[in-house]
Amino acid sequence: MGSNLFDLTGRIALVTGSSRGIGKELAAGLADAGATIVLHGRNAATLAATAAEFAQRFGQERIYSYAFDVTDAQAVAGGIAAIEAEVGPIRILVNNAGIQHRVPLLELDVADWQRVLDTNLTSAFLVGREAARGMLARGEGKIINICSVQTDLARPTIAAYTAAKGGLRNLTRAMTAEWAGAGLQVNGIAPGYIHTEMTQNLVDDEKFNSWILGRTPAGRWGTVADLAGPAVWLASDGSDYVNGQTIFIDGGMTVVV
Numbered sequence: 001m002g003s004n005l006f007d008l009t010g011r012i013a014l015v016t017g018s019s020r021g022i023g024k025e026l027a028a029g030l031a032d033a034g035a036t037i038v039l040h041g042r043n044a045a046t047l048a049a050t051a052a053e054f055a056q057r058f059g060q061e062r063i064y065s066y067a068f069d070v071t072d073a074q075a076v077a078g079g080i081a082a083i084e085a086e087v088g089p090i091r092i093l094v095n096n097a098g099i100q101h102r103v104p105l106l107e108l109d110v111a112d113w114q115r116v117l118d119t120n121l122t123s124a125f126l127v128g129r130e131a132a133r134g135m136l137a138r139g140e141g142k143i144i145n146i147c148s149v150q151t152d153l154a155r156p157t158i159a160a161y162t163a164a165k166g167g168l169r170n171l172t173r174a175m176t177a178e179w180a181g182a183g184l185q186v187n188g189i190a191p192g193y194i195h196t197e198m199t200q201n202l203v204d205d206e207k208f209n210s211w212i213l214g215r216t217p218a219g220r221w222g223t224v225a226d227l228a229g230p231a232v233w234l235a236s237d238g239s240d241y242v243n244g245q246t247i248f249i250d251g252g253m254t255v256v257v
Contacts, residue, residue: 006236009034012088013235014080016040016070016127017097019047021196022146022224026094029228030235031058035092038083039065070097070123080130089138092235093131095124096146098164100198102157113160120164124171128186132179139183142235145172147190149250165190169246176244185243187234192250195221218251 013030017023019041031037037054041047044067051065064087068079083090098120101112124145135141148165150158168188175186193212195203202208203221213219230249233239248254 005238006232007034008092008232008235010036011091011235012036012038012083013092013094014038014040014083014090014127014131015094015096016123017042018094019043019050021198022191022194022227023094023096024050025224025228026096026146026231027054028057029225029232030092030094031062032228033232033236035235036062036087037064038087038090039063040070040079040097041065041067042069070127071118073126076123076126076130080127080134084134089134090131091135091140092142092144093128094144094146094231094235095127095168097123097127098146098161100158100161104157105159108159116160117164117167120161121167121171124168128171128175132175132184135184136179136182141184142239143175143184143186144231144234145169145186145188147172147188147246149190149192149248149254151188151190151246152248152254172246173244180243185234185239187239187242187244188246189227189230189234190246190248190250190254191227192216192222192248192253194227195223215256216251216253217256220251222249222251 013035015023015027018027018039027037039051047065054063066079069075101116128143145168147168150162151165151169154162172186172188230247
């Protein structure tokens with residue numbers, strides 16, 4: 001059993017927001033473990049480029065891509081239905097889609113607040129609910145919600161993001177409370193500060209970079225590769241009794257003062 005514990009061969013995994021960045025690396029990690037991958041993104045050109053790259057790397061027969069608005073209930077229902085009809089039953093869902101908006105609270109427009117909550121929190125509810133319908137009927141499934149150290153911590157200018165990621169942890173718990181008894185495992189991954197193209201400007205900021213290195217016991221930024229192993233574990237049979245947890249992958253940042 002040990003040699004097959006983390007084998008995802010034959011399992012279909014949908015990763016939202018996976019055309020680039022963290023979502024792309026999570027999808028690659030699941031593909032490395034044998035999963036059939038459904039990529040998702042908003043930018044058609046970027047999504048197509050990632051799908052072509054994955055097809056060359058993992059084989060065309062294991063790579064699919066779909067674009068739909070994860071904040072629109074009707075679009076989500078249609079997207080999930082199309083995937084299940086055309087690719088097969090979704091066994092693994094990674095709710096990764098998210099955005100950031102940096103502005104002080106007193107200057108934060110209500111529309112921007114709502115947009116961040118819709119993309120980072122409501123989308124996980126919408127996509128999770130639709131994917132769970134099939135999972136519950138089949139009596140098995142893994143849902144992984146991508147949270148953040150801001151699930152527990154806060155910094156100035158990112159109030160909407162912080163509120164959304166805190167809510168996502170409790171949504172993970174709520175999904176567990178309702179669906180664990182039917183054979184689903186729902187958990188969260190909370191990355192720390194990860195070096196990606198979107199955080200390059202922060203890495204290049206000498207003052208901020210020094211703060212991160214000093215604040216993190218591991219003494220470095222995380223990499224997208226650091227997240228792949230935990231994602232594979234939570235997607236696999238190796239985590240069948242792990243329910244409702246949020247795993248912080250932050251180099252120890254959230255455990256020190």
